Amino acid sequence: MNRVVLRVAYEGTAFSGYQVQPGKRTVQSEIEQAFMKIHKGEAIRVHSSGRTDTGVHARGQILHFDTSLTIPTERWPKALNSMLPDDIRVMEAGYVSKDFHSRYDAQKKHYRYRVLAAREEDVFRRNITYHVPYAIDLTRMQEAAEHLIGRYDFSSFCAANTDVQDKVRTLYEITIEREQDEIIFNLIGNGFLYNMVRIIVGTLLEVGAGKREPVELINIRDAKNRTYAGKTAPGHGLFLWQVYYETSLFHHD
């Protein structure tokens, strides 16, 4: 058996999230069905770096699975893509050692959140940006974000309905930049709680809109209570952008 690792991109719009759910179209079930075809009916279990919610996208989801097939590395993407629907694309593949695990070995994750900051909506980006038609102050949001960088208990930024006990995570970086008519949030951390990126972005947008002061983030953070933070920004602006491991998984030309 060989262990294969994949970088996979998907547009989350038409999926009920990543994880298999009975009767729902999910990323995992589409991938496992495609893999079963390539393996002539043999069921293949695919492991991910973590699930994503309904409507959430991925540019750099990392998956691994075990296979008896020995296809050359560069042919895996084409072979799998020919079986996959066009809203899921395998971008890269590699062989890894049998003790590699896409979830347990992940050291850092980079999420991106795209806000369309324009008066008019854009029908071509309706599923991949969150449209905010009012004025947003970048500097205020950047100032607020500084209070979240570091190792903290992020309970205030975690959906109430979670069963994770340890809510301490480290946020290494939050950048907020304007790119044409969009505001792009990049968050890099060692791990993220349920809805954490979306609650942080939703809260920062309230600061950017002048509804909260940047310094309030200190109190919100220290309250360790979800009710202190702002609204959860919608899933369709969010992208799992990159997952980092100890060593590079893919060999580039």
Place this chain on the structure above:
Amino acid sequence: MNRVVLRVAYEGTAFSGYQVQPGKRTVQSEIEQAFMKIHKGEAIRVHSSGRTDTGVHARGQILHFDTSLTIPTERWPKALNSMLPDDIRVMEAGYVSKDFHSRYDAQKKHYRYRVLAAREEDVFRRNITYHVPYAIDLTRMQEAAEHLIGRYDFSSFCAANTDVQDKVRTLYEITIEREQDEIIFNLIGNGFLYNMVRIIVGTLLEVGAGKREPVELINIRDAKNRTYAGKTAPGHGLFLWQVYYETSLFHHD
């Protein structure tokens, strides 16, 4: 009765083109259904600046229709959008005189064509760009395009299955520019034959890829024969970008 003009954007992906066809989901039929609801069941015929094909998008399609309703200009978009599916958006509205016609009064049209010029595909732009993974030379295409500017019989760039007699059109401008990982074609003319933009772009891409010489465009143009030109580029890279009339249709702040 009032005559209302609209600027409408739509993503063509899930439509069998603009024009009503029995049993098919088209832009026109979705719009007329929505308009019927607003008019309490009264059938409303909508007239466009011209049809678009399956998969083709619009940022600036112009429509007009007659109505007994007298809704303030700025409220029309919201009223109509609340009834429309989210892949069609009314962007602007205005009242025009009873002799205005969206098709007959159109003086110029601007089409845009987006090519994703990158090795990797992009799942998020799969429906709104044509992916070309090989190297494309912009200068060669720009040189070739010069031979198409002016008043010509564009038979070589018209789908063979058309019943239009007069194939003389004037192309005012073709610009070809790189924007990050895309190549953007802009074509402005007084009118376009069936598939004309897509055949021009397809032929220019063959020049850009080195399969044809820029000067060949003279022969292709003068042959007045579809078989001389290159392949028709796919519809999903094409956008009806703007339609020009003698006077501005919408009043801006």
